[in-house]
Structures are given as C-alpha cells and as structure tokens.
Amino acid sequence: MDWWVSMPKIELHAHLNGSIRDSTLLELARALGDKGVIDFSQVEHVILKNDRSLSEVFKLFDLIHVVTTDHSSITRITKEVVEDFAFENVVYLELRTTPKKNDSLGMSKRSYMEAVLEGLRAVRSVDVAFIPYSEEPRNLSSPLLSDASEKCNGNTRKKIFVRLLFSIDRRETTEAAMETVMLALEMRHFGVVGIDLSGNPAVGEWITYLPALKFAREQGLYVTLHCGEVSNSNEIHNMLEFLPHRIGHACFFEEEHWRRLKSSNIPVEICLTSNLRTLSVPTIDAHHFVDLYNAKHPLVLCTDDSGVFSTSLSNEYKIASSSFGLGQKELFELSKNAIEFMFADNVVKEDLRKTFNSAAKNL
Numbered sequence: 001m002d003w004w005v006s007m008p009k010i011e012l013h014a015h016l017n018g019s020i021r022d023s024t025l026l027e028l029a030r031a032l033g034d035k036g037v038i039d040f041s042q043v044e045h046v047i048l049k050n051d052r053s054l055s056e057v058f059k060l061f062d063l064i065h066v067v068t069t070d071h072s073s074i075t076r077i078t079k080e081v082v083e084d085f086a087f088e089n090v091v092y093l094e095l096r097t098t099p100k101k102n103d104s105l106g107m108s109k110r111s112y113m114e115a116v117l118e119g120l121r122a123v124r125s126v127d128v129a130f131i132p133y134s135e136e137p138r139n140l141s142s143p144l145l146s147d148a149s150e151k152c153n154g155n156t157r158k159k160i161f162v163r164l165l166f167s168i169d170r171r172e173t174t175e176a177a178m179e180t181v182m183l184a185l186e187m188r189h190f191g192v193v194g195i196d197l198s199g200n201p202a203v204g205e206w207i208t209y210l211p212a213l214k215f216a217r218e219q220g221l222y223v224t225l226h227c228g229e230v231s232n233s234n235e236i237h238n239m240l241e242f243l244p245h246r247i248g249h250a251c252f253f254e255e256e257h258w259r260r261l262k263s264s265n266i267p268v269e270i271c272l273t274s275n276l277r278t279l280s281v282p283t284i285d286a287h288h289f290v291d292l293y294n295a296k297h298p299l300v301l302c303t304d305d306s307g308v309f310s311t312s313l314s315n316e317y318k319i320a321s322s323s324f325g326l327g328q329k330e331l332f333e334l335s336k337n338a339i340e341f342m343f344a345d346n347v348v349k350e351d352l353r354k355t356f357n358s359a360a361k362n363l
C-alpha cells in the first residue's frame with residue numbers, strides 16, 4: 001500500500017459530502033442528536049453500515065445533508081477532505097459539490113460555496129493552490145497560495161492544486177440548474193472550472209438539465225456527466241451525443257454506446273469500489289475498466305465518495321493493480337495521463353508534468 005500512497009495521484013471525481021470522514025459525520029450527527037434535531041440512535045447504524053445498494057446510498061446522502069449543511073460544517077468538511085487527499089499524495093484535486101439553498105439557515109447557493117472556499121483557505125498542513133494563475137496578483141505572494149518552497153520539518157511542504165466543479169442534482173429544475181451555472185460563471189476566478197450532473201440516476205429527465213449544460217459549455221465551462229449508472233439506453237445515447245468533456249461511471253452501456261464513446265474519445269472517470277458497492281457492476285473481473293484500458297481509451301481512476309465507500313485513491317490504484325494485473329509502471333502512467341483530461345490550464349498541467357517526472361526518478 002505504501003507505494004500507492006507515495007505515488008503522485010490526480011483525483012477528478014470526488015463529491016465533497018461523499019468524502020466526509022466517518023468520524024466527522026458521527027460527531028456532527030451526535031451534536032445534532034444532543035440538540036434534539038435528529039434521533040442519533042436511529043441514524044448511527046445507517047452511517048456505520050458498509051454495504052449499500054445505489055438507492056440506499058442516496059438515502060444516506062439525504063441524511064448526510066441534514067447533518068452537514070450549515071456553513072461551518074461545510075467549511076470544516078472541505079478543509080478535512082483536501083487535507084486527506086493531500087496526505088495520500090493527491091497533487092491535483094477536482095472537487096465537486098452541489099451548491100445548496102436552505103432558507104432556515106440563511107444559506108444561499110452562493111453562501112454555501114463561500115463556505116467551501118473558506119474551507120480551502122483554512123487548510124494549514126499543505127499549500128492549497130486554487131486560484132488560477134491568471135487571477136493571481138502579479139508580484140504578490142497571495143495568502144491563498146503560499147510559497148511552494150516553504151519548508152516544513154525540513155521537508156518541502158506538500159502542495160495540492162484544487163479546482164471546483166459545481167454539481168447539478170438530478171432533482172433540480174431547469175431554473176435551479178441554470179442558477180448553479182450562473183453562480184459557477186461568477187465564481188470562476190476562485191477556481192470554479194466546470195459543471196457536473198449527478199444525483200440519483202433513477203430521478204429526473206435529461207431534457208430538464210440540457211439548457212443549463214448547453215449554456216455552461218457555450219460560456220466556456222467544462223462539463224462532466226454521470227452517465228450510465230443505471231440502465232437507460234436513451235439517456236446514455238443523448239448524453240454521448242451532447243459530447244461532454246468527460247463522463248463518470250459508464251456501467252450500463254450497450255454495444256452502440258461503447259462504439260460512440262470510443263469513437264468520440266470522451267475520457268471516463270472510473271470508480272471501482274463505488275461501482276462494486278452499489279452493484280453497478282457484477283464483479284471486479286467484469287468491470288469495463290479492462291476493455292477500455294486495453295483499447296487505450298482515456299481513463300482515470302477516482303474515488304467518487306471516499307467516506308461513504310470507505311476507500312482512498314491509493315486504495316483504488318491498489319485494487320486496479322491486484323485485480324487487473326497492472327504493475328507500478330503502468331499505473332503510474334495511468335495516473336500521469338490524467339493530466340491530459342483535467343479541467344485546468346496549461347500552467348498547472350506543466351507544473352504537474354514536472355511533479356510526475358521528478359517522482360518517476362525518485363520512486
């Protein structure tokens with residue numbers, strides 16, 4: 001496991017609230033129990049349960065949202081999630097989250113996202129670079145991006161690039177989806193680079209989100225879609241026709257979908273543990289990773305919800321190695337290749353190529 005931890009990694013599919021630490025979730029739930037907002041004894045076993053079907057996962061998310069959706073909890077979770085990824089040598093993180101509105105807490109989608117940004121600023125143990133270079137004031141060392149050569153215990157401090165994707169939840173209306181896209185455009189200078197479509201795949205219609213997704217792409221935002229998490233041939237077809245910049249999962253694809261995917265070269269975010277836990281693939285041996293990898297299709301390994309599925313990105317690489325017989329060299333290359341599909345500018349990509357090249361010499 002040590003090797004997979006020390007290898008530099010790129011995470012392109014991580015949901016903020018799905019990446020919450022178990023200990024934090026339990027602590028926040030207990031505090032709400034003490035205040036009488038929830039019955040802690042009823043939720044404890046739901047949190048601690050390990051195997052969940054896809055529909056149970058979405059029930060858990062509803063519970064997580066009750067527990068986490070206030071400004072200070074969101075700030076805390078963001079800080080911890082970034083620290084956890086940086087700790088296992090994730091050098092670039094695209095973190096996605098659904099901007100939420102909650103009138104009773106005075107929360108708007110904007111104030112929710114400001115709480116996330118506060119969490120990025122609150123990280124002390126590593127350098128977090130989330131403001132795009134084009135927005136950095138010249139000749140000023142930004143308080144948000146401290147000097148990467150700063151020493152910590154004699155070692156160069158770790159640095160992690162973070163970019164944000166705003167998620168549209170499939171329960172949302174066209175107007176709500178559009179509001180999320182408008183907010184993403186307004187917050188671009190804080191490293192918001194794209195839009196994700198996610199949420200319970202059994203809910204909602206593609207046509208509802210299409211106007212907002214089209215608008216996002218026209219305005220230069222990147223778009224990634226949860227695609228084929230359940231069997232829905234028409235929707236998968238329509239999503240692939242849309243030509244998103246990336247897709248996540250691709251579990252319930254039919255022959256026609258594979259053909260279209262491969263000919264359009266859309267990179268796929270692969271989440272092995274998530275797909276197994278939610279029974280979206282029958283066994284690891286049957287996972288479409290193998291076919292796509294052999295076809296040299298653009299792929300990236302991701303965690304999806306490291307908290308909910310008790311995994312880490314290092315663990316996903318370890319699973320790929322032991323399940324598909326891939327060696328360290330192949331998986332190092334796979335990890336490095338993700339630079340080509342990330343939603344970041346060329347300055348970041350160049351910086352990361354150097355990181356990987358120097359790691360290749362040292363590992």
Ligand code: 6MZ
Pocket residue numbers: 015016017018057061062096097098099167169198199200201226229274278304305
């Ligand atoms: C689809 C998922 C997901 O946005 O509150 N989410 N959507 N499929 C998945 N695979 C299992 N895992 C997470 O993070 C939690 C939200 O992310 C989406 C769901 O909408 C979930 O409510 P945020 O930070």
